[in-house]
Amino acid sequence: MDTVSEQWRQDLDLIIDAAREAGEIAHGFFGASPEVWWKNEGKSPVSAADFAANDRLQSLLLKARPNYGWLSEETDDDTARLTMDTLFVVDPIDGTRAFLNGEKTWCVSVAVVHRGSPVAGVLVAPALKEEFSAVAGGPAFKNGAPVSVTSGRNGSELVIAADEALVKRFDPTFRSDVRRVRHVPSLAYRLAMIADGRIDGTVVKRDSHDWDLAAADLILDRAGGCLTDLASNRLTYNRESVSHEMLVAGAPHAVGSLLPQLHP
Incomplete structure (x- = not known):
C-alpha cells in the first residue's frame, strides 16, 4: 500500500469522526428554532447550528492537521489557503433552509482537497441516519455498504x-x-x-x-x-x-x- 493512499485513508477516518461530532451538535438544534441571521444581502440564512458545527469541525480538524488549509462556508476566507497543497473544504450544514424548515435532507459536508482534487470526503445526514463516504481510489459507501450510480437501462425514463x-x-x-x-x-x-x-x-x-x-x-x-x-x-x-x-x-x-x- 503506497504512503499517499494511506494518508488519505487516515484523513478519511479523521473527517468521518469530526463530521459525526458536528452532526450531533447540529442535530441538537434541529427542530428547536435556533437563532438565524441573513447573509449575502439577505439571500441566505445562517443559524446558530451552522456556527456551532463549524466551530467544532475547525477545532478538531486543524488541531489534527495544523499544516492543512481551511475553506468553509461559515468562516471568513483566508487567501493563505491558495498556498496550501492540501486543505479541508467544509460546509457545516449543507441545506440550511431545509434544516430550518424541519426537513431532514441536510448534511454535514467535509472534504480533503489535494492540489485541486478531493481525495477524501464524507457527508453525514443525522436526521436521516445516513452517512456517505469515499477516498481517492476506493469505492463509495452509504452506511458502510458500497453504492453505485444507475446503469441507464434502455427504455427507462x-x-x-x-x-x-x-x-x-x-x-x-x-x-x-x-x-x-x-x-x-x-x-x-x-x-x-x-x-x-x-x-x-x-x-x-x-x-x-x-x-x-x-x-x-x-x-x-x-x-x-x-x-x-x-x-x-x-x-x-x-x-x-x-x-x-x-x-x-x-x-x-x-x-x-x-x-x-x-x-x-
Whole structure:
C-alpha cells in the first residue's frame, strides 16, 4: 500500500469522526428554532447550528492537521489557503433552509482537497441516519455498504433533479422521457442521491461553491458518476474564486443525455 493512499485513508477516518461530532451538535438544534441571521444581502440564512458545527469541525480538524488549509462556508476566507497543497473544504450544514424548515435532507459536508482534487470526503445526514463516504481510489459507501450510480437501462425514463423552468426548455421529445423529482435544497445530498442510484442526474445552477460540492463530487465519482461543467471539464477546487458556473452531474448515461440540452 503506497504512503499517499494511506494518508488519505487516515484523513478519511479523521473527517468521518469530526463530521459525526458536528452532526450531533447540529442535530441538537434541529427542530428547536435556533437563532438565524441573513447573509449575502439577505439571500441566505445562517443559524446558530451552522456556527456551532463549524466551530467544532475547525477545532478538531486543524488541531489534527495544523499544516492543512481551511475553506468553509461559515468562516471568513483566508487567501493563505491558495498556498496550501492540501486543505479541508467544509460546509457545516449543507441545506440550511431545509434544516430550518424541519426537513431532514441536510448534511454535514467535509472534504480533503489535494492540489485541486478531493481525495477524501464524507457527508453525514443525522436526521436521516445516513452517512456517505469515499477516498481517492476506493469505492463509495452509504452506511458502510458500497453504492453505485444507475446503469441507464434502455427504455427507462431519466429521473433528474432540475429546475422546472429549465426542463421546460428541453427538446420536447427528450422531455417526454424525463421525470423531475421534488427539489432537494442540499446540493451535496442531491449528488449523494445520484451516487446511491435514487436518481440519474441533476443540473446545478450557477453560483454553487466548493464547500457545496467537494465531498459529494468525490463520492459521486467513486460511485461511477461524474460532475462536470458544460464543456465536460471536471472541477478544480481551491481556486481564487470558489464559485462555479452551471454544472451537470449524474451517471454517465445521464450526463451524456443532459449536456446537449443545456447548450444554447
